[in-house]
Amino acid sequence: MVDEKHCYAGKMLRVNLSTGKTTTEPTETYAERFLGGRGINQWILYRETKPDIQPFDPANPIIFGAGVLVGTPALGACRYSVDSKNVLTGGVGSANSGGHFGPELKFAGYDHVVIEGRAPKPYYVLISDDDVEIKNANDLWGKTTWETEDDIRNEMGDDDIQIASIGPAGENLVRSACIINNGARAAGRCGLGAVMGSKNLKAVAVRGTGEVSVAQPEKFMQLIEELWEKVLSTDEMRLYEQYGTTLIPGKNNEISANPVRNFQDGYWEKASNLNAEELKEKYTVRRLSCFGCLVACSHWLRVPSGKFKGIEGEGLEANSIKNFGYKLDVDYWPAIIQAHMLCSQYGLDVDNTAGSIAWATECCQRGILTKEDTDGLELEWGNHEVILDLIKKIALRQGFGDLLAEGSKRAAERIGRGSERYAMHLKGQDLYEVLRTATGWAIGAILSPIGGGHLRGAPAFEFYGKVTPEEGERYYGVHTAGDRKAYEGKAKLVIFMENFKAIVDSLGICYHMTWWRSPYLAGPRDLAGLFAAATGRAITAERLMEIGERIHNVEKAFNVRVGMTRKDDRPPERFFDEPIRSGPAKGERLDREKFEEVLDEYYDLREWDKRTGLPARARLEKLGLGQAADELQDLGKIQK
Numbered sequence: 336m337v338d339e340k341h342c343y344a345g346k347m348l349r350v351n352l353s354t355g356k357t358t359t360e361p362t363e364t365y366a367e368r369f370l371g372g373r374g375i376n377q378w379i380l381y382r383e384t385k386p387d388i389q390p391f392d393p394a395n396p397i398i399f400g401a402g403v404l405v406g407t408p409a410l411g412a413c414r415y416s417v418d419s420k421n422v423l424t425g426g427v428g429s430a431n432s433g434g435h436f437g438p439e440l441k442f443a444g445y446d447h448v449v450i451e452g453r454a455p456k457p458y459y460v461l462i463s464d465d466d467v468e469i470k471n472a473n474d475l476w477g478k479t480t481w482e483t484e485d486d487i488r489n490e491m492g493d494d495d496i497q498i499a500s501i502g503p504a505g506e507n508l509v510r511s512a513c514i515i516n517n518g519a520r521a522a523g524r525c526g527l528g529a530v531m532g533s534k535n536l537k538a539v540a541v542r543g544t545g546e547v548s549v550a551q552p553e554k555f556m557q558l559i560e561e562l563w564e565k566v567l568s569t570d571e572m573r574l575y576e577q578y579g580t581t582l583i584p585g586k587n588n589e590i591s592a593n594p595v596r597n598f599q600d601g602y603w604e605k606a607s608n609l610n611a612e613e614l615k616e617k618y619t620v621r622r623l624s625c626f627g628c629l630v631a632c633s634h635w636l637r638v639p640s641g642k643f644k645g646i647e648g649e650g651l652e653a654n655s656i657k658n659f660g661y662k663l664d665v666d667y668w669p670a671i672i673q674a675h676m677l678c679s680q681y682g683l684d685v686d687n688t689a690g691s692i693a694w695a696t697e698c699c700q701r702g703i704l705t706k707e708d709t710d711g712l713e714l715e716w717g718n719h720e721v722i723l724d725l726i727k728k729i730a731l732r733q734g735f736g737d738l739l740a741e742g743s744k745r746a747a748e749r750i751g752r753g754s755e756r757y758a759m760h761l762k763g764q765d766l767y768e769v770l771r772t773a774t775g776w777a778i779g780a781i782l783s784p785i786g787g788g789h790l791r792g793a794p795a796f797e798f799y800g801k802v803t804p805e806e807g808e809r810y811y812g813v814h815t816a817g818d819r820k821a822y823e824g825k826a827k828l829v830i831f832m833e834n835f836k837a838i839v840d841s842l843g844i845c846y847h848m849t850w851w852r853s854p855y856l857a858g859p860r861d862l863a864g865l866f867a868a869a870t871g872r873a874i875t876a877e878r879l880m881e882i883g884e885r886i887h888n889v890e891k892a893f894n895v896r897v898g899m900t901r902k903d904d905r906p907p908e909r910f911f912d913e914p915i916r917s918g919p920a921k922g923e924r925l926d927r928e929k930f931e932e933v934l935d936e937y938y939d940l941r942e943w944d945k946r947t948g949l950p951a952r953a954r955l956e957k958l959g960l961g962q963a964a965d966e967l968q969d970l971g972k973i974q975k
Contacts, residue, residue, distance in 0.1 A: 341550040342403055342869040343371070344446045348467065350460055352534055353393060353452030357467045362446045368959060371446055372402035373429060374841035374886045376418035379449060380427070381889050381963065386896045386970075390420045390428075390526070391508065391533035393453035399440065399499070399539060400448075402843015406441035406547035406626075407555070409865050410562050410857065411845025413437055413626040415522075417499075422510045422526025423687070423742050424763040424786040426894040430513065430527050431790065431840055432499075433625040434520035439497035442543030450536065459487070459500075459538040464545065472537040477503060479680040480515040487540050500538035501528040502682030504730040508532050509740040511687030511729070511765070515679055519633070519650025520625075523684040524764065525785055550871030558864050562857055563629060566848055569855050572630065575847065576622075579632040580653035581611040584661060590819070591920030592772040592798060593661040596716055597693035598759050598909060601769060602918020608666035609656060618668060623649055625845070632847070636672055643669035648676040654767060658689030663696065663722055670719035674726060681730035686787075687742055690765025692725050694743035695735075697757045704750070710734040762786030762903050770910040771924045773797045773819040778933055779829045781906050784890040792833035795852050802854060810854035822929040826937035834883035838862060841886065885958045891943070891950055892963040895972050901948035904934060944974035 415437030421428030512528030728736025764786030779793030802817025
């Protein structure tokens with residue numbers, strides 16, 4: 336039983352845009368089995384979305400959920416999840432964002448907001464404590480996310496209102512559209528901005544005057560102080576404070592682990608031209624933080640001179656540097672900063688946007704596409720002016736951008752001519768993750784239910800080689816955990832990370848504060864202690880991990896229900912057939928035979944059929960998912 340006085344707001348809001356009606360229901364219906372955040376979102380999505388519902392159907396809900404600990408002083412407790420049917424894969428869709436929107440939702444008295452239906456014209460949802468309005472957004476339609484935030488705050492006369500909105504990309508149903516809050520925080524991947532656009536939903540704006548209380552304040556604060564001391568004392572976190580994730584691309588280059596020119600290579604000879612120290616000294620104005628965070632890993636950037644002089648904004652991360660730098664061969668900081676800012680304004684996911692441009696550029700390189708196909712644009716590696724032009728064309732679905740707005744898989748299917756080989760995607764979603772230099776990372780990304788994504792089962796620490804065999808066994812139960820080349824034990828490691836990350840997202844903790852990044856940060860026992868002190872509900876680390884397994888199996892069941900099987904758990908052939916061409920890891924590639932063996936072991940450990948990838952009834956029932964087991968049984972999609 337959930338006590339609404341302790342950590343949970345206690346209720347969720349339902350908004351039907353077709354009828355204009357709003358209702359509430361208690362969070363406790365879901366919390367015991369799925370905690371909150373992503374966990375509850377995913378169960379609602381599974382239960383209320385039938386297999387034949389398409390992403391842009393009014394019946395496809397989009398669900399916002401703040402993690403259980405969000406709104407408290409717990410380390411990194413700012414994250415909210417957004418879940419819906421995936422616009423790119425047709426399977427499960429899920430995104431996660433930080434900033435200040437999630438805490439504000441809790442302060443307004445809601446753990447989750449479930450939005451269904453389709454409005455007859457543009458609207459936005461305004462939540463102000465118990466007062467919920469569906470407001471006309473005609474004047475906001477066509478505006479960027481930055482303009483939308485400014486206009487709503489000006490309209491309400493409140494600079495502290497928190498807004499999650501879409502830009503023109505979402506309005507135009509661009510499959511790479513995302514949701515932006517606080518100007519730069521993206522709920523990216525899966526095209527969820529386009530789901531909002533399909534509903535004529537411009538934004539969700541929240542203002543709350545309440546607070547989040549905890550059951551054992553003294554114990555809770557003691558645990559938080561101990562965890563912050565542990566986290567901030569690590570060398571890695573000291574660097575993270577200063578540079579955020581901007582050091583990662585350069586470090587990855589030392590082991591040829593970058594998506595160079597659409598993954599044709601892993602080592603980039605121009606990497607020194609994108610020096611993180613130069614970014615910090617020349618372009619950084621100040622550091623910024625999400626709600627309640629002591630690290631302040633984000634940075635406000637401004638271009639001081641040149642043709643991009645005056646361009647400024649927040650949130651440049653490793654993803655944007657790798658995507659618009661390494662993947663597209665651009666070694667000019669101002670152009671990369673501008674590409675990132677354009678994506679934030681238009682509401683575009685940087686991974687999917689750069690992925691489709693990289694596909695097109697390689698097709699031009701190989702003579703598959705010509706200037707007649709590309710509106711006369713000269714698509715060449717490193718041509719940042721064309722890249723910036725294409726970002727706008729994608730967002731507005733103009734000319735060649737209309738094709739790229741579909742993502743590389745659909746674009747390649749439409750073009751044909753052998754272009755399919757150069758569409759680097761997983762389950763239909765454009766790929767960001769390198770797959771040839773770290774086996775656990777690769778397998779975790781390949782198996783991700785959302786179609787790629789390193790924030791599910793892919794362990795970040797694997798790249799750095801700092802986890803010894805003894806530490807790997809102690810923390811993750813896998814002595815090869817820190818050996819990036821090893822295949823042995825990686826199935827077990829990926830399962831651990833998948834279950835653990837489901838808990839992290841459901842509690843609303845920033846993954847950079849956890850074992851995903853380093854075993855010296857917050858692990859399952861730390862999170863169990865925080866949860867118990869915050870809610871008054873005693874729980875073990877083992878019990879938390881079991882809930883994580885339940886959440887992951889719900890996502891698996893969703894994908895199985897729409898027809899996904901083992902055949903969908905495969906990377907592009909490039910990663911088997913084409914070794915890394917240069918750098919320290921020259922010659923490395925995925926071993927096809929060993930990869931298949933790891934998949935066999937993974938399915939066995941999950942108790943899924945290793946021939947088809949279908950789950951077993953017994954395991955689903957043991958996890959309390961009898962309803963899912965019955966449905967899959969009726970559909971003939973369960974292990975025989």
